[in-house]
Amino acid sequence: MRNSAWRIALPLAALVVALGACGPGSSSSQQAAGGGEDGIKVGILHSLSGTMAISEVTVKDAELLAIEEINAAGGVLGKKLIPVVEDGASDWPTFAEKATKLIAQDKVATVFGGWTSASRKAMLPVFERRKALLWYPVQYEGLESSPYIFYTGATTNQQIVPGLEYLKEQGKKKLFLVGSDYVFPRTANKVIKAYAAANGMEVIGEEYTPLGHTEYSTLVNKVVQAKPDAVFNTLNGDSNVAFFKQLKSAGVTAEDMPTMSVSVAEEEVKGIGVDNIAGHLVAWNYYQTTDTPANTKFVQAFKAKYGADKVTSDPMEAGYNAVYLWAEAVKKAGTVEVEAVKKAAGGIALERPEGLVTIDGENQHMYKTARIGVVQPDGLIKEVWNSGEPIKPDPYLKGYPWAAGLASG
Amino acid sequence: MEAFLNQLPIGLSIGAVLLLIALGLTFTFGQMGVINMAHGEFIMAGAYTAYLLQDWAGRQAVIVALPVAFVVAGLMGLALERAAIRHFYGRPLDTLLLTWGVSLVLQQLARDLFGAPNVQVQAPQWLQGGLGIMPYNRMFILALAVGSVVAVWAYMNRTGQGRRMQAVMQNRRLASTSGIDTGRVDMRTFFIGSGLAGIAGVALTLIGPVGPALGTYYIVDAFLVVVAGGLGQLRGAVIAAAGLGLLNSYAEFWTDASLAKVIVFAVIVAFLQFRPQGLFVVRSRALT
């Protein structure tokens, strides 16, 4: 009877000890795959479970492919790269927690990871306080330039602004804005409204729906009644499926009311159903069909590794690039030490699947070529316009007079 | 004004969707006192049934899938009832948590079987297009909802099985004493209730995404319909679904989608102040 107290206390003690034992080396299962003792550990941190897994798993795959290719070519500084993969679980605090683990416990040289703005914002303080490097591979809303983050996706002036320029060229004057209710769409729409005001365009409607919203009949009614020339769509994830299905069944066609989407890539087109989205516009920096030698190689390698039915998309390509750009910076610096790598990174230029990519040393964003595409009946995206040359990244839109006042509030 | 008038059929069609997803719950939750959180995953199972049937039914898969999904989801429900829920009658809160565990497993199972990304279900050609603001596929869902309600009503009131079911719901012990095999009735009820979720799932492929998270998008709304309508009340569910659909439609029309959801919730809480048992109540002298 007396020792029953220990029946409860002992498992608890075991728990604490297990917690302690679960320290360094517990993620060794990942290391075994990588190589010998003297490799360089790099962290990969994406959502492998939960709602965002649908998108982020593909980016993780592309990053692992890049690591494999670099290792096959002899590694970096004569050492193999060893990926340590963690799951952000579509949960922002988990991203911060796992980032801390990768830095403090696994002592990785750099981390490639994140997708949503929220996950980046959650990780940002971790990387800044611990002076570690994060490579973030997705287009985002701009207005940020952390000294410890490299942004390999587009900022607003490489995606949203070119999208608007294309619509203006096409003579579209009245825009309807549809977005999911979070930071990226709201900020993007602020940019769009400022641009429209300065360029003789008119924003005749602006609607937000909660993340995961699937009932779009009321919103479609609002759009149809407003009769815009084009819809600018910043919806995220599953909402796109419901929106395009319901838009289509309301009789709206791409000819009379095209939709410009900035979060729909090859991967999403499959789930939406080509029927429902064919003919509509998207704005990115890369498509699977982009015609460069590096892309032919990338698409082939990706399909060879992950299956012939897989598609490649912009964020995947940006993640794939991130690994190469970091490796290049490390080679130039001759060390993986963070400050040296940061210093060496500025000005690095590589021919990537999307074309020439150059790191802007000042804001740690990339020079990227903007491309507008049309969704084809086969599910791929055909480029109909590009900016001709890589655009200098301008996260605060300082180079655009109409955007004055956006960054400051 | 035209837009305003358009919201009326839109509201009704939202109501039809709500009714379809909630109808099965009126059975399992309302009548059996079992809160089935896996109901959303049975809806998902129906949607994936339509997806799989495309292989041989092509674009008509949605139609072919209706009876098949009813059986598939029904059997899943039956299995759940036999394996677990029957041990939990009279413990509604425990079934809620139990079935939530089941729903987690089913979601992950769908992710492993069909992949995390959404899959594509093509609608039949003849459901493309529409009359004014009302697309044919919405009318189809409306018709399906009406048809399901009529069928359920007829089953409950015009067949012996249905009457026995009502008897068990109203007083399980008395029914049992009168010679009704309550175990069989429970199985049947769960089969039908879950099967209706399967039908809802097929219908939803016409208007929404088909993926592992499908069920989670609809489950809370479905519960609200049942709560507002009153447990086990067919007419309550119909009126509540139509009312919530219209409320949603106009609230979103005048404000936005986010606020509309909050308004709908506030109205339901306020409503429960006046009718804590929902629109319609089974009169009973039983104490709980």
Next chain:
Amino acid sequence: MSTVVTSKDASVAPLPPGRPSWRARLQGPAVFTAVAVLALVVAPLVLEPFRLGLLAKYLVYAIVALGIGLAWGQGGMLVLGQGVFFGLGGYAMGMYLKLTEAQGGLPDFMVWSGVEELPALWAPFANPVFALAMAVVAPVVVAALLGALVFRQRVRGAYFAILTQALAAAFVILLVGQQGLTGGTNGLTNFFELFGQDLALDSTQRGLYFVVAVVLGLLYLGARQLVNSRFGRLLVAVRDGEDRVRFLGYNPATVKTVTFAISAGMAGLAGALFVPVVGIISPALLGVVPSLELVVAVAVGGRFALAGAVLGAVVMNYAKTVFSEELSSAWLYLQGALFILVMTLAPKGIIGLLRRRKEAAG
């Protein structure tokens, strides 16, 4: 509808017997002391800072679980929306931290959301006393109001559970929609210091761990006291036969409302502690799923004992960390399966199993 709860029902825990032996009476304090020593002395010595931080997070969740154990285990109110109260506390704390950091200016997220002056709602939260008080007062008031409304109308059981669940869903949508005021989906993050202490320092995190552990210990003792009091007996009586209690002349609505408010206050306090420990508060933490996960944890630990609630929260969150590091997709299967097993085979959870073995042995 006749869901008559009989005493044969497995979900109803028997009341403790009248007068336990002195040994049995000493046993509780002995375990408590052992656990306290373990938490306050052994853990900080054995664990490295990163793991100690995680343990602090588990203990924060254990505070919420304690409240759930009180409301659900003792009071029979299945609360599926504790995230709301957790969130109120968390945001109160987060607002204070954001304001100290902005030093009279605007918090960073307001700048990029286009807010030009500080909203009136935010202004008082610059005061740490007010912020800390609100972290507890706001959840208590909201819960008391909601409780007074619904319990008086005899909304209970499944209705109440679903209502709290819908409340959590609506709260999240509201928070996300008011981006300029709340930071939207991103929530509040990027905190630097708390009461002048640098939050990134290991020593600060260690200090926070002690605060969390002590708060949990005190709340546990308080909750035990409450359960063993007359009020606690009444609460259990309401759980097992609300109408009978009413016939005896008590008002079950008051008992339930008070308990619900206390559990909300605990969740609020936990939210306020969570923010400096983890460094972020966002709507995703407050929704239906995280609220349900904690209820699951309480059930696994053993809902009829307060210690079970605490144990469950720590064990389940620890398991979650381990599994997400090793094999992430298996976690959902395991969580689901574990849960189904516990509900069907051991409705009294881990504590129930331990006690049963003890009874069998003794």
